[in-house]
Amino acid sequence: MQEHIDRPTLILNAAQSLVQTQGYNAFSYADIAARVGIRKASIHYHYPSKSDLGKALIVRYRTRFRQDLTLIKQERCNAFHKLERYVGLYSTVLQNEHHMCLCGMFAAEMETLPQAMKEEVQGFFAEHVAWLTAVLEEGLRTKTVTYNGSAEAEAQSLLAGLEGAMLVGRSYATASWFEAAAHQMLVRLQASPS
Amino acid sequence: MQEHIDRPTLILNAAQSLVQTQGYNAFSYADIAARVGIRKASIHYHYPSKSDLGKALIVRYRTRFRQDLTLIKQERCNAFHKLERYVGLYSTVLQNEHHMCLCGMFAAEMETLPQAMKEEVQGFFAEHVAWLTAVLEEGLRTKTVTYNGSAEAEAQSLLAGLEGAMLVGRSYATASWFEAAAHQMLVRLQASPS
DNA sequence: GTCTATAAGATGATAGAC
DNA sequence: GTCTATCATCTTATAGAC
Numbered sequence: 001m002q003e004h005i006d007r008p009t010l011i012l013n014a015a016q017s018l019v020q021t022q023g024y025n026a027f028s029y030a031d032i033a034a035r036v037g038i039r040k041a042s043i044h045y046h047y048p049s050k051s052d053l054g055k056a057l058i059v060r061y062r063t064r065f066r067q068d069l070t071l072i073k074q075e076r077c078n079a080f081h082k083l084e085r086y087v088g089l090y091s092t093v094l095q096n097e098h099h100m101c102l103c104g105m106f107a108a109e110m111e112t113l114p115q116a117m118k119e120e121v122q123g124f125f126a127e128h129v130a131w132l133t134a135v136l137e138e139g140l141r142t143k144t145v146t147y148n149g150s151a152e153a154e155a156q157s158l159l160a161g162l163e164g165a166m167l168v169g170r171s172y173a174t175a176s177w178f179e180a181a182a183h184q185m186l187v188r189l190q191a192s193p194s
Numbered sequence: 195m196q197e198h199i200d201r202p203t204l205i206l207n208a209a210q211s212l213v214q215t216q217g218y219n220a221f222s223y224a225d226i227a228a229r230v231g232i233r234k235a236s237i238h239y240h241y242p243s244k245s246d247l248g249k250a251l252i253v254r255y256r257t258r259f260r261q262d263l264t265l266i267k268q269e270r271c272n273a274f275h276k277l278e279r280y281v282g283l284y285s286t287v288l289q290n291e292h293h294m295c296l297c298g299m300f301a302a303e304m305e306t307l308p309q310a311m312k313e314e315v316q317g318f319f320a321e322h323v324a325w326l327t328a329v330l331e332e333g334l335r336t337k338t339v340t341y342n343g344s345a346e347a348e349a350q351s352l353l354a355g356l357e358g359a360m361l362v363g364r365s366y367a368t369a370s371w372f373e374a375a376a377h378q379m380l381v382r383l384q385a386s387p388s
Numbered sequence: 389g390t391c392t393a394t395a396a397g398a399t400g401a402t403a404g405a406c
Numbered sequence: 407g408t409c410t411a412t413c414a415t416c417t418t419a420t421a422g423a424c
Contacts, residue, residue, distance in 0.1 A: 007389080025220040026306045028417060042390050044419065100302065104358075107365040108294065108302040112220045118365075125362055149378055156359070156371065157378040161351060164298075164358025168319055168350075171301040171312075177350065184343055184351040188382065201407080222399060236408050238401065 008046045010036050016057055020099035024054060024109050051114040054106075058120040061102045062127070065089070069131050079139030080190055083158075086132070087182050090162045094178050098170050104163045129155045139191070146191040154189075161185045202240045204230050210251055214293035218248060218303050245308040248300075252314040255296045256321070259283070263325050273333030274384055277352075280326070281376050284356045288372055292364050298357045323349045333385070340385040348383075355379045 005013075014035040018027035029040045029050070036043075047053035072085045093099050103124040110118060132155035139145025147154045162182060169178035199207075208229040212221035223234045223244070230237075241247035266279045287293050297318040304312060326349035333339025341348045356376060363372035 022306050023217065023219060023303050025217060026303065029419090030416080038389095039391060040418090041392080041420085045389060048419080050418065098305075104361060105302055107361050108299055109217050109220065110365045111292075112216050121365055125365065148381060153374045153378040156362075156375040157355060157382075160358035160362055160375045161355040162358065163361055164354035164356065165350070167298060167301050167357055167361060168354055171304045171315055171319065180347045181350040181354045184347040187342060188351075223401090224398080232407095233409060234400085235402085235410080239407060242401085244400065 007036075007038070007042070011043055011046055011053070012057060012060060015053055016061070016102060017097070017099070019054075019057065019105055020093075020102055021097065023105055025112055051117060054113070054117050055120065057102065058106065058117060058124065062120065062124050065124070066127065069128075073131070073135075078144040079135050079142055080144040082135050083132075083139070083145065083189060084186060086135070087162065087186055090166060091178065091182065094166050094169065095175065100166055100170055101163055104166060107163070108167075125159065128159055132158060139189075143191055145189050147189060158185060158189075201230075201232070201236070205237055205240055205247070206250060206254060209247055210255070210296060211291070211293070213248075213251060213299055214287075214296055215291065217299055219306055245311060248307070248311050249314065251296065252300065252311060252318065256314065256318050259318070260321065263322075267325070267329075272338040273329050273336055274338040276329050277326075277333070277339065277383060278380060280329070281356065281380055284360060285372065285376065288360050288363065289369065294360055294364055295357060298360060301357070302361075319353065322353055326352060333383075337385055339383050341383060352379060352383075 011032060014032045015027070018031055018035075029043050032043055033040045043053075047056060068089055069086075072082050075082065075085070077085075090101065093101055103121050106113060106117065106121045107125075110121065113121070129152065133151045136145060136147065136151040136154050136158075140147070140151065162185070165178045165181040165185075169175070169181065205226060208226045209221070212225055212229075223237050226237055227234045237247075241250060262283055263280075266276050269276065269279070271279075284295065287295055297315050300307060300311065300315045301319075304315065307315070323346065327345045330339060330341065330345040330348050330352075334341070334345065356379070359372045359375040359379075363369070363375065
């Protein structure tokens with residue numbers, strides 16, 4: 001049942017895992033080569049420079065996340081449940097070998113990244129804030145979500161909370177740190193049934 | 195009026211700024227040497243290995259932050275205002291050349307750090323959660339702060355929100371990203387006068 | 389497409405003169 | 407304490423054989 005996975009994908013998989021655990025500046029082509037079982041030169045054939053690889057990493061990550069967001073949006077469930085599902089996406093990332101959000105990690109290293117990568121990272125966050133803002137507005141209308149102030153500010157606050165909870169929670173061995181903080185954010189947003 | 199600042203301090207200052215903007219793995223002794231105007235070997239005299247330097251960085255950062263927390267705690271103001279002051283500390287760090295929280299940056303790179311540094315980073319966060327938990331409990335008693343659930347979970351959530359708001363906000367050029375998210379967190383915690 | 393070989397430069401770190 | 411000089415190793419990247 002073992003699927004054939006092409007080289008470029010295997011390289012991206014290894015690279016993504018390395019970025020999410022150690023950061024973009026902390027891994028080398030040698031690390032990927034060791035994990036995939038090929039030579040460094042072969043990686044350069046598929047991704048000539050490290051920034052090409054980095055760019056491809058974010059593009060794929062954004063595409064996958066965009067699909068998840070679209071799926072959640074289409075689900076027949078209320079806005080609060082959509083937020084729960086959204087938080088679940090982050091929980092899943094973290095539970096997978098204590099991975100940090102790829103773009104959260106890139107955000108930390110932002111100043112050292114080539115321009116093409118910076119723009120992708122900014123696009124990721126802008127996209128998520130826009131998605132969250134829409135869901136929060138829907139939640140207010142349908143009275144399944146509660147908050148004060150603008151939906152956009154609340155979206156920024158929630159996104160910040162989740163990225164920060166991954167960041168800090170990852171520095172501890174216990175997985176519960178993230179879960180406690182994230183649960184607190186969700187409960188706060190839940191409208192009490194009237 | 196120019197004070198004499200000793201070499202070890204000048205080295206720490208340069209190193210701290212480099213970590214807060216680029217990360218621990220992205221700067222080298224050569225970068226510090228260029229900024230301070232000395233040679234690489236001189237840095238090794240004061241801090242033999244990079245991990246010695248890293249450790250000294252966190253110890254100083256924790257000490258300074260601890261002094262700030264003690265000062266805020268002693269102020270004659272209500273618990274909500276203490277939280278405002280706490281948020282102000284992060285705002286100040288970020289406004290200083292878009293610096294990320296030193297320990298937030300280290301948290302991202304956690305897996306690549308030597309054990310001695312890891313423990314310092316964990317200690318930093320544990321200390322802040324403990325301080326926030328106490329203030330949040332006081333706020334609930336004195337009715338200046340409002341939240342549901344345990345004070346500790348709320349403390350984790352706030353700390354995560356602030357670290358995350360710095361992380362994401364820093365990836366944009368605009369300073370307002372952090373301010374909007376942080377303001378949202380504060381307003382949410384403020385008890386309405388009865 | 390993948391390999392070996394190699395380049396050119398950066399990295400953390402040390403020895404020893406001053 | 408700071409310097410020059412040097413080290414071994416690692417880094418991204420390329421040339422060319424297979």
